[in-house]
Amino acid sequence: MNENRQGFLFQCLRGAGQVFFMENALTGLLFLVAIAYASFAGGDWATTIGALVGLVVATLTARLLECDEASITSGLFGFNGILIGIAMPTFITASPELWFYVIVGAAMSTVVTAAMGATITKSWGIPGSTGPFVLTGWLLMAGAYAFGALDIASEQPKLVSDYVQGAEVIPSSVELVQIFFRNIGQVFLLGNEISGVIILVGILIASRPAGIAAVLGSLIAMIAAIVLRADPSSVSQGLFGFSAVLTAMAIGVVFLKTSPKVIAYALLATIVTVFLQGAYDVLMSPLGLPSFTAPYVLTLYLFIVPKKLLAPHPHKRVREHLVGKAADAPTK
Amino acid sequence: MNENRQGFLFQCLRGAGQVFFMENALTGLLFLVAIAYASFAGGDWATTIGALVGLVVATLTARLLECDEASITSGLFGFNGILIGIAMPTFITASPELWFYVIVGAAMSTVVTAAMGATITKSWGIPGSTGPFVLTGWLLMAGAYAFGALDIASEQPKLVSDYVQGAEVIPSSVELVQIFFRNIGQVFLLGNEISGVIILVGILIASRPAGIAAVLGSLIAMIAAIVLRADPSSVSQGLFGFSAVLTAMAIGVVFLKTSPKVIAYALLATIVTVFLQGAYDVLMSPLGLPSFTAPYVLTLYLFIVPKKLLAPHPHKRVREHLVGKAADAPTK
Amino acid sequence: MNENRQGFLFQCLRGAGQVFFMENALTGLLFLVAIAYASFAGGDWATTIGALVGLVVATLTARLLECDEASITSGLFGFNGILIGIAMPTFITASPELWFYVIVGAAMSTVVTAAMGATITKSWGIPGSTGPFVLTGWLLMAGAYAFGALDIASEQPKLVSDYVQGAEVIPSSVELVQIFFRNIGQVFLLGNEISGVIILVGILIASRPAGIAAVLGSLIAMIAAIVLRADPSSVSQGLFGFSAVLTAMAIGVVFLKTSPKVIAYALLATIVTVFLQGAYDVLMSPLGLPSFTAPYVLTLYLFIVPKKLLAPHPHKRVREHLVGKAADAPTK
Numbered sequence: 003m004n005e006n007r008q009g010f011l012f013q014c015l016r017g018a019g020q021v022f023f024m025e026n027a028l029t030g031l032l033f034l035v036a037i038a039y040a041s042f043a044g045g046d047w048a049t050t051i052g053a054l055v056g057l058v059v060a061t062l063t064a065r066l067l068e069c070d071e072a073s074i075t076s077g078l079f080g081f082n083g084i085l086i087g088i089a090m091p092t093f094i095t096a097s098p099e100l101w102f103y104v105i106v107g108a109a110m111s112t113v114v115t116a117a118m119g120a121t122i123t124k125s126w127g128i129p130g131s132t133g134p135f136v137l138t139g140w141l142l143m144a145g146a147y148a149f150g151a152l153d154i155a156s157e158q159p160k161l162v163s164d165y166v167q168g169a170e171v172i173p174s175s176v177e178l179v180q181i182f183f184r185n186i187g188q189v190f191l192l193g194n195e196i197s198g199v200i201i202l203v204g205i206l207i208a209s210r211p212a213g214i215a216a217v218l219g220s221l222i223a224m225i226a227a228i229v230l231r232a233d234p235s236s237v238s239q240g241l242f243g244f245s246a247v248l249t250a251m252a253i254g255v256v257f258l259k260t261s262p263k264v265i266a267y268a269l270l271a272t273i274v275t276v277f278l279q280g281a282y283d284v285l286m287s288p289l290g291l292p293s294f295t296a297p298y299v300l301t302l303y304l305f306i307v308p309k310k311l312l313a314p315h316p317h318k319r320v321r322e323h324l325v326g327k328a329a330d331a332p333t334k
Numbered sequence: 335m336n337e338n339r340q341g342f343l344f345q346c347l348r349g350a351g352q353v354f355f356m357e358n359a360l361t362g363l364l365f366l367v368a369i370a371y372a373s374f375a376g377g378d379w380a381t382t383i384g385a386l387v388g389l390v391v392a393t394l395t396a397r398l399l400e401c402d403e404a405s406i407t408s409g410l411f412g413f414n415g416i417l418i419g420i421a422m423p424t425f426i427t428a429s430p431e432l433w434f435y436v437i438v439g440a441a442m443s444t445v446v447t448a449a450m451g452a453t454i455t456k457s458w459g460i461p462g463s464t465g466p467f468v469l470t471g472w473l474l475m476a477g478a479y480a481f482g483a484l485d486i487a488s489e490q491p492k493l494v495s496d497y498v499q500g501a502e503v504i505p506s507s508v509e510l511v512q513i514f515f516r517n518i519g520q521v522f523l524l525g526n527e528i529s530g531v532i533i534l535v536g537i538l539i540a541s542r543p544a545g546i547a548a549v550l551g552s553l554i555a556m557i558a559a560i561v562l563r564a565d566p567s568s569v570s571q572g573l574f575g576f577s578a579v580l581t582a583m584a585i586g587v588v589f590l591k592t593s594p595k596v597i598a599y600a601l602l603a604t605i606v607t608v609f610l611q612g613a614y615d616v617l618m619s620p621l622g623l624p625s626f627t628a629p630y631v632l633t634l635y636l637f638i639v640p641k642k643l644l645a646p647h648p649h650k651r652v653r654e655h656l657v658g659k660a661a662d663a664p665t666k
Numbered sequence: 667m668n669e670n671r672q673g674f675l676f677q678c679l680r681g682a683g684q685v686f687f688m689e690n691a692l693t694g695l696l697f698l699v700a701i702a703y704a705s706f707a708g709g710d711w712a713t714t715i716g717a718l719v720g721l722v723v724a725t726l727t728a729r730l731l732e733c734d735e736a737s738i739t740s741g742l743f744g745f746n747g748i749l750i751g752i753a754m755p756t757f758i759t760a761s762p763e764l765w766f767y768v769i770v771g772a773a774m775s776t777v778v779t780a781a782m783g784a785t786i787t788k789s790w791g792i793p794g795s796t797g798p799f800v801l802t803g804w805l806l807m808a809g810a811y812a813f814g815a816l817d818i819a820s821e822q823p824k825l826v827s828d829y830v831q832g833a834e835v836i837p838s839s840v841e842l843v844q845i846f847f848r849n850i851g852q853v854f855l856l857g858n859e860i861s862g863v864i865i866l867v868g869i870l871i872a873s874r875p876a877g878i879a880a881v882l883g884s885l886i887a888m889i890a891a892i893v894l895r896a897d898p899s900s901v902s903q904g905l906f907g908f909s910a911v912l913t914a915m916a917i918g919v920v921f922l923k924t925s926p927k928v929i930a931y932a933l934l935a936t937i938v939t940v941f942l943q944g945a946y947d948v949l950m951s952p953l954g955l956p957s958f959t960a961p962y963v964l965t966l967y968l969f970i971v972p973k974k975l976l977a978p979h980p981h982k983r984v985r986e987h988l989v990g991k992a993a994d995a996p997t998k
Contacts (some may be wrong), residue, residue: 021979067656067931068979078978088590099894103941110938116656116972119979121790126453129979140947141560142471148944150895230431231482256981258990267989274442277435280480281473288620289949300473308448308988313402315461315590317355324592324640324731324780325599399988448988450919458785502668562763563814606774609767612812614804620952632805640780645734646742647783647793649687649848649920658922 010065014057017080021132022216022248023256024208025076036190036197037088043194048091052104053190059108060115069116082115083108086142087135088191089294093143099151103142111138126231128303129257132248134294139294140286147290154290171300174183177238177240178224185220185243187297193239209253219250219272220244226276233283242279245298250274262282267305276299335659342397346389349412353464353521354533354548355588356540357408364536368522368529369420374524381425383438388419390601393439393499401448414447415625416439417467420523421626425475431483435474442479443470461589462582464627471626472618479622498641509570510556517552517575520647521627525571543587551575558608560608565615574611577630581607584634599637607633668681674729676689676785681744685796686865686880686912687920688872689740696868696979700854700861701752707858712755716768717854717859721750723772733780746779748798750806753958757807764816774803790950793921798913803958804814811954818954841902842914849884849907853959858902860920875919883907883914883936891939897947909962913939916966931969939965968974 018030034053041050058081064074073079086107094100110133114294144291146152185199191202206213223246227237234244254260254268278297286293317325350362366385373382396406418439426432442467450462467489504512515530522533538545538600555578559569568574586592586600610629610632618625651658682694692881698717705714724747737743748979750771758764782794800896811817837845847862855863872879888908891901900906918924918932942961983990 008700018983056997067972069656069972070975073377073980075979076980078980085569104939106934106937109934110968113934114836115974115978117968118974120971120976121792124976125457125692125789127979127984128453129878131979144946145944147943147948148896152894163701171527191479194845199493208678232480257984258987259983261990264990270438270441270445273438277438277477278473280477282476284479285621288952301431304449305447306441306987307452307804308399308445308983309452310986311402312445312448312452312456313405315459315463316405316408316410316454317352317357317461319591320461320638322642323638324642324733326593326596401988457789473809488971522756562816564812602770602773602777605770609770609809610805612809614808616808616811617953636774636778636781639784640731640733640777641784641788643789644732644780644784645737645778647787647795648737648740648742649684649689649793650791651971652791652921654974655970656974658925658928 007170009312010061012038013077014061014076014080016075016077017061018053018056018084019204019208020077020081021084022205023212023251026208028283029208030077032207033190036187036204036317037192037198039199039200040187040190040192040194041194046091048096049088049191052087052089054087055082055101055104056108056111058091060086060112061082063109063112064116067112069112069118070119073119079112079115080133082111082132082138085132085190086111086138087296089135089292090140090142091190093152093154093292094146095155097151097153099149100223103146103152106219107138107142111135114138118119126307127309128307129252131252131302133299133303136296136299140291143291144289152157156182172228173234173238181224181238181240181243182220184238184240185223185247186216186240188240188244189248193252198240207256211260212251215251215254215268216247218254221267222246222272223249223279226273227279230276230280232280233275237281241283243277244274244294245279245295245301246272248295248298249305250299252298253305257306258301269304271301274305276286342393345407345409346412348395348409349389350385350405350409350416351536352409352413353416354520354537354546355583356537358540359660361536361540362409362627364532364539368519368532368536369524370518371532372522372524372529375528378423378427381420381523384421384423385416386419387433387436388422388440389416390571391415391437392418392444394598395441395444396448401444405451405545407432411444411447414443414464414466414470414495417464417522417626418443418470419623421467421471424472425624426485427485427487429483429485431481435478435484439470439474443467444629446452446470447511448560454635458639459641460639461584463631463634465631465635466591468626468628468631469521469563471503472623475623491661494546504560505566505570513556513572514552514572516550516570516572517555517579518572530572535606541587543592544583547583547586547600548579550586551579554578554582554604555608555611557603559611562608562612564608564612568615574608576631577611577625577627578604578607580627580630581633581637584630585637591639603633603637606637632666674725677739677741678725678744680739680741681721681725682717682741682748683868683872684741684745685748685844686869687876687915688869690872693868693872693895694741696864696871697854700851700864701856701869703855703864704851704854704858704861707860710755712760713855714753716751716753717748717756718751719765720754720775721748722745723747723769724750724776727773727776731776731780733776734783737783741780743776746775746796746799746802748803749796749854749959750775753799753803753956754806756855757818757956758810759817759819761815761817765815767810767816771802771806773796775799778802786967788970789945789975792971793916795963795974797963797967800958800960800963804955807955808953818984836892837902845888845902845904845907846884848902848904849887849911850880850904852904852908853912862904873919875924876915879915879918879932880911882918883911886914886936887940887943888934890937891943894940894944896944900947905947906940908995909943909957909959909965910936910939912962913965913969914960916962921966921970935965937971938969956968956997 015030053274064079114134187198282293347359355582396411446466559574571616614625679691679694728743778798851862891906
């Protein structure tokens with residue numbers, strides 16, 4: 003049994019759980035249930051199939067490439083693949099070419115994960131997190147516009163000037179509850195509040211503090227988005243909250259040790275994420291691309307990197323420059 | 335008194351001065367005067383208020399985060415904040431939400447400054463310089479398009495094909511003098527030639543060579559922009575010169591030790607900055623975003639990084655690759 | 667004679683050869699012949715003149731900056747310059763300002779090459795490859811739109827929604843042969859199949875395995891682009907294959923030691939490059955910029971970087987964070 007838990011199935015389930023930082027197979031299973039429920043409710047199973055394909059292919063690729071064993075076992079090579087697997091059928095009509103695209107894309111997400119481990123993690127201790135999903139997802143979606151065999155269903159590129167600014171709308175209490183849970187579900191691209199509930203249960207099973215951070219992140223994002231009058235339709239679908247949920251968890255609980263100061267820092271980061279959600283929506287819309295979790299990823303990278311004893315460069319001479327040699331050798 | 339000079343007020347004044355690399359409180363004070371003069375002339379005090387708010391919040395955030403003491407004292411955490419504080423009210427209509435935006439944005443600029451210190455400065459000795467302002471400013475501006483509570487006043491996104499190429503226009507001598515000083519004022523987003531004069535005086539007080547570099551940078555940029563026939567209206571407002579002024583100072587005096595070779599290198603960098611000004615204007619216009627100091631920032635990063643003894647990778651095997659293991663262990 | 671081979675002429679010829687990773691002066695000479703043949707066939711010599719100017723200026727700049735001797739001798743500072751020199755006159759109408767632009771641009775490509783050596787190569791072992799050409803080329807092209815003295819001849823920016831998706835077209839066998847060789851020629855921006863033949867001969871003279879990789883890369887790209895129904899006109903001009911050719915050579919032969927596993931890895935990378943070709947075409951078209959070799963460059967960077975023993979960051983506390991200090995010092 004213990005050996006079994008090291009096996010491929012458990013690696014995959016933990017991979018699903020790691021989307022919310024949880025190295026817990028049961029949590030991962032509940033997440034898959036949430037995905038399946040949304041497929042059931044929407045009558046479209048392509049996203050669930052894609053989730054499974056993406057998860058399996060990404061994890062398998064890591065094994066074939068002989069990536070770090072412990073990381074594979076923790077599910078760290080699966081969570082970007084499952085997101086690719088959900089995202090592609092969400093935006094691209096199902097076809098044999100789509101599945102080829104998902105398989106190559108999931109394998110690519112593993113390569114990108116390994117690449118981030120060998121660069122920004124190695125040098126600066128930045129977790130790659132869902133960065134590989136965002137990068138791979140954007141490139142695949144953009145590519146789909148160029149290939150006749152891949153049909154982008156929904157997105158309509160628009161100019162910044164066409165961007166709909168929100169009117170002053172205060173949602174009803176029922177809507178507020180729906181938004182609260184959709185903010186959680188949308189991390190898996192699920193605009194379904196029941197799925198959000200299932201996911202939150204999954205998180206709480208694995209970690210009480212992480213669950214509380216998710217709850218607070220969703221609330222803060224909801225308030226900030228409504229106060230700043232973001233597009234009500236986007237807010238209603240949970241699109242202004244899911245990145246903020248991840249930021250609140252990542253900065254407040256997962257990567258830093260919770261303390262009053264860390265909580266204040268996480269609050270700042272969560273509000274910044276809401277700002278960046280607006281920014282990315284505007285910046286990506288002319289390209290016909292969704293933001294994915296980019297607002298969370300950029301916030302995480304920026305907020306996690308400041309380290310003790312590492313100061314900005316002073317406005318003084320740099321060292322050992324190719325041209326400014328004299329600076330280093332005063333006696334010419 | 336000496337202790338006082340370590341105090342918060344002086345940290346802020348030096349922060350203003352560091353926009354032009356000058357760790358000098360009097361210089362910073364003169365820069366604030368230049369900003370206030372432009373507000374007085376234009377009858378709009380929001381930018382001056384924003385400058386003060388941004389400067390104070392950014393510096394205070396660095397203290398709360400317990401960033402490097404010496405850097406705070408030198409003003410290295412204030413100069414990106416002051417620029418955020420000027421830029422936001424320049425482009426976004428004043429409102430309570432704007433001030434919330436400025437405060438969060440200025441705090442964010444400090445986090446980004448610390449992040450750059452812990453990454454590109456740590457690993458490659460690249461000064462972050464006004465990079466945090468550019469990144470934060472772009473994201474905040476883009477976000478403003480998405481929020482109904484924030485109203486972008488002036489910018490009109492346009493396609494590359496709409497881009498107005500300049501006719502052959504030779505400005506009059508009076509205009510040339512105005513452009514010369516606006517090139518300096520626009521570093522603080524001030525299209526006011528008197529402000530440019532005050533700023534130049536402030537620089538010369540702190541450093542004669544830096545002042546000369548600023549003068550030469552402004553002249554070279556003016557000539558290059560006119561010869562290449564950049565949009566005359568942009569040239570006239572000083573928009574083709576302010577990044578070049580910073581490049582000339584940074585490469586020619588601040589970060590490299592002045593020598594004939596360094597001067598030639600700085601000349602190349604300054605001309606490249608004018609090219610990049612055109613490039614960024616074109617690349618940012620479809621997004622409805624100004625270039626800010628991005629042309630200077632990219633030029634600085636590229637030109638300051640080449641180091642002695644660090645060569646390009648040869649077109650030969652890389653080491654210790656995950657897949658290409660055989661390359662390292664010939665005996666399988 | 668041996669000393670002569672260290673001389674400037676040979677440095678330049680090797681620089682031409684290094685576009686396809688070949689440190690071989692004869693190969694470089696054949697590449698120049700291929701460029702000249704395309705000029706002859708098209709009746710436009712500006713690209714050939716540009717190639718020579720770019721090659722000489724970039725190599726000379728490296729000598730003046732006293733860059734790494736061995737790298738200069740190997741031609742590693744010339745191959746980005748020659749590409750700048752071909753690309754600019756391909757898209758911008760010849761004029762005195764254009765030649766000024768090419769000269770500054772070629773010098774800039776050397777600075778960028780040195781900058782990449784001191785950053786991504788130093789820290790992560792990533793070869794800069796044609797990255798400097800892509801970055802410099804994009805910035806110069808974008809700038810040209812802003813300058814009245816520089817006239818962009820052909821490119822028409824278009825929205826993503828205007829992007830022409832390919833109909834199902836099976837090219838004839840003659841066309842297939844043409845495409846096969848144009849896929850090689852387009853690395854030098856030459857849509858001429860005879861030039862492609864000359865270039866392939868040049869590669870085979872220097873390295874049999876590299877030549878085979880080029881052949882396979884061209885074939886795989888052709889098949890993938892046709893199956894996915896890319897724009898037939900782009901496929902026909904070889905625009906869907908040239909980056910894939912470089913990827914196949916770089917991953918399969920040059921930077922990793924060929925083995926069955928490496929071949930499988932290179933196959934994945936080559937298919938990813940075709941996807942990215944579509945992506946970049948779509949992402950660049952609203953900006954009115956060509957993709958250049960960006961699809962190859964990004965694929966190379968992502969696929970070459972994964973290293974043994976370097977794992978992704980676990981979803982656990984980061985070390986020595988500025989704010990989360992308690993994590994490191996449990997006893998406060």
